[in-house]
Amino acid sequence: xxxxxxxxxxxxxxxxxxxxxxxxxxxxxxxxxxxxxxxxxxxxxxxxxxxxxxxxxxxxxxxxxxxxxxxxxxxxxxxxxxxxxxxxxxxxxxxxxxxxxxxxxxxxxxxxxxxxxxxxxxxxxxxxxxxxxxxxxxxxxxxxxxxxxxxxxxxxxxxxxxxxxxxxxxxxxxxxxxxxxxxxxxxxxxxxxxxxxxxxxxxxxxxxxxxxxxxxxxxxxxxxxxxxxxxxxxxxxxxxxxxxxxxxxxxxxxxxxxxxxxxxxxxxxxxxxxxxxxxxxxxxxxxxxxxxxxxxxxxxxxxxxxxxxx
Numbered sequence: 001x002x003x004x005x006x007x008x009x010x011x012x013x014x015x016x017x018x019x020x021x022x023x024x025x026x027x028x029x030x031x032x033x034x035x036x037x038x039x040x041x042x043x044x045x046x047x048x049x050x051x052x053x054x055x056x057x058x059x060x061x062x063x064x065x066x067x068x069x070x071x072x073x074x075x076x077x078x079x080x081x082x083x084x085x086x087x088x089x090x091x092x093x094x095x096x097x098x099x100x101x102x103x104x105x106x107x108x109x110x111x112x113x114x115x116x117x118x119x120x121x122x123x124x125x126x127x128x129x130x131x132x133x134x135x136x137x138x139x140x141x142x143x144x145x146x147x148x149x150x151x152x153x154x155x156x157x158x159x160x161x162x163x164x165x166x167x168x169x170x171x172x173x174x175x176x177x178x179x180x181x182x183x184x185x186x187x188x189x190x191x192x193x194x195x196x197x198x199x200x201x202x203x204x205x206x207x208x209x210x211x212x213x214x215x216x217x218x219x220x221x222x223x224x225x226x227x228x229x230x231x232x233x234x235x236x237x238x239x240x241x242x243x244x245x246x247x248x249x250x251x252x253x254x255x256x257x258x259x260x261x262x263x264x265x266x267x268x269x270x271x272x273x274x275x276x277x278x279x280x281x282x283x284x285x286x287x288x289x290x291x292x293x294x295x296x297x298x299x300x301x302x303x304x305x306x307x308x309x310x
Contacts, residue, residue, distance in 0.1 A: 071100025123228025157187025
């Protein structure tokens with residue numbers, strides 16, 4: 001059968017949580033986005049960004065792509081670049097999992113690291129990474145995907161929403177998702193609310209940097225989310241609620257998901273589940289809440305999320 005690795009993107013499993021959801025809560029279902037080829041949902045948006053640039057001539061055969069990323073987007077871009085024959089230069093930082101950096105390098109990406117403040121994600125770090133990527137984008141035959149401003153990324157999550165609608169047979173009352181670029185929450189919300197405007201969209205951010213709720217930005221360690229300012233792709237008209245989850249609580253839930261549910265996911269997935277439970281307690285046991293296992297816990301083995309001694 002003809003095809004390539006990109007055909008493996010999407011059509012991920014939807015499962016109910018059995019152990020971590022308390023009595024009186026809505027059903028909480030999770031999409032296993034680690035089933036995508038690189039182990040995260042970002043394969044969807046990376047493919048959409050590159051396809052969009054190919055279609056309108058921003059990206060041409062043999063070009064090099066540059067991007068700033070905490071890891072998962074870079075890993076996904078690296079996969080697409082391997083499949084399509086593009087070079088890739090990633091601007092990243094020591095604030096992010098070494099496992100992610102190694103995975104990007106394994107796919108052949110060139111990495112430039114920007115130093116962080118104590119290994120934490122801050123607004124200053126994000127802005128410095130963006131500036132380095134901006135400078136690199138001026139090199140010949142270089143295309144900057146610029147994920148925070150790239151509207152093509154939103155359409156990458158339309159199929160995810162279609163999957164949720166089909167897998168629940170339209171019986172979904174709420175969708176919960178952490179906010180990084182805001183592309184995934186916006187893409188899913190656009191489709192689900194078109195099917196049923198009553199579906200609640202709940203967005204999640206780190207409590208330490210709860211800018212969407214009007215608080216001051218601050219350092220946190222939920223990788224891939226909470227950039228310290230409102231993302232350019234953020235569309236408040238699609239969002240019904242914003243929930244702030246503390247880093248330590250998100251890590252603790254990630255550990256519980258592994259030990260109690262057999263679901264091995266990262267910190268943002270833990271935050272998603274906590275927020276989904278909070279919303280589920282409000283909606284009650286007759287409701288169905290869907291959220292994402294954003295990426296695999298294998299990307300965090302070298303971090304304190306799953307740190308242990310033997």
